Amino acid sequence: MNISRRHLLILLPAAAVAWKYVEAGTPEASPNYQMSEHWWGMLINIPKCIGCGNCVRACATENDVPDGNFRTWVERYHVTDTNLTTPEVISPDGGKEGFPVAQEDAGKYFFVPKMCNHCADSPCTQVCPVGATFISPDGVVLIDxxxxxxxxxxxxxxxxxxxxxxxxKHVADKCTLCYHRITKGLTTACCEACPTGARQLADLKNPNDPIHEFLKTHPVQVLKPQMATGAKAYYYGLDGSVR
Amino acid sequence: MNGLKDAGHLFRFAGLFVVAFLVFLLVRGYVVPKTFGQYGHYRGAAIGEIAQHPVKFAGHQTCEGCHSDIADTKTKGAHAHVNCEACHGALFERLPAPAQPKGNLYERFVALIVPPAPPDAPLLLHADDPATVTPVKPDTLVLCARCHTASAAKPKGFPQVDPAVHMGGVPCETCHNPHSPAMGSDAAASPATGGAK
Known part of the structure; x- marks a missing residue:
């Protein structure tokens, strides 16, 4: 093939532009991971949570969450016998180092781990003016x-x-449902670190996932169902006082 | 064609529109990322980029690959479903970040206006290099107390003790093997030894 000087001069800029894309590359998720085969959610079993804060610390470690901010946190509710509307809620440093010892009294106590609900119809992705946040085809709300x-x-x-x-970084940040882990076949850092199994990653598209049996046989609830967000963090044993 | 005799200015104007539209398409083609719109109104490549973040918690399956003796001890006890890293944490070290290439003139100009985020330090996991990244043995007085300190807030069926009364400063592993904590079980009161098989 003969290339004249004229042709070379025409080809060079085109090659330069092409090379830019070669260098940039296309980042690939894990090779064996198909987004279309998954629809991720989370099961949170409130009666199992002991408020140890393992999940909050693990999340901060795994995702370099800055101090004072939380991708997941734990709240402790204290509800007196008859008053469901104004529970006493504490979450010292997001529950990262656990909770102060509670004394027996007339009320009831329970812990509520909170995190992104990875809503199917999330309000957060709808308001982004630039398309920087979105729900991925496998049901995880992410931020570019x-x-x-x-x-x-x-x-x-x-x-x-x-x-x-x-x-x-001066950009929005949130739980990614440890997307870098779940696409590699691992569970999330919070689930990995939870000593009691109070949090379980759920793949709602996987027919073999135990979540289906659990949802069929247990009463579950999502937070703020009246918001119609399509929340996928399913709470078992959620008290009516939780907001 | 008399009707169009004086319409030259309209054609010139239309031409301007066409040129402006072509310029718009050209600029748009350059500034809109290639994968924008691949799955929706966002940059499709962002999903792959997020999936590439480094993993720090190796997962209990990874631990059990080498520490099968501990895994065997654990399956017999009350801590069978407590994952390794729930107590030991993620075992990794941060390596010094590599020097960033300066980039071309344009990139350096952009960096002057918008300073780029510092690159993430590469990680070395215990699972990748167990000789270099060595675990610190957790202090059971702190570690066990996190879960097992008695509190009215905890679920009633969960084993809880008042640390001051229960052991009075004696480390928990003196009596309990953290990997299989019940006293009297064959693994109890033996030191919680580690080490890869």
């Missing part, structure tokens, strides 16, 4: 932090308070 402007609309829109503005 290279695209996020840090306007904070999504932080306001989340009815569950699951988002925050990263103090040094």
């Amino acid at each position: 932090q290279t695209y996020c402007l840090g306007c904070g609309y999504c932080v306001q829109a989340c009815p569950y308070g699951c988002r925050y503005l990263h103090p040094t």
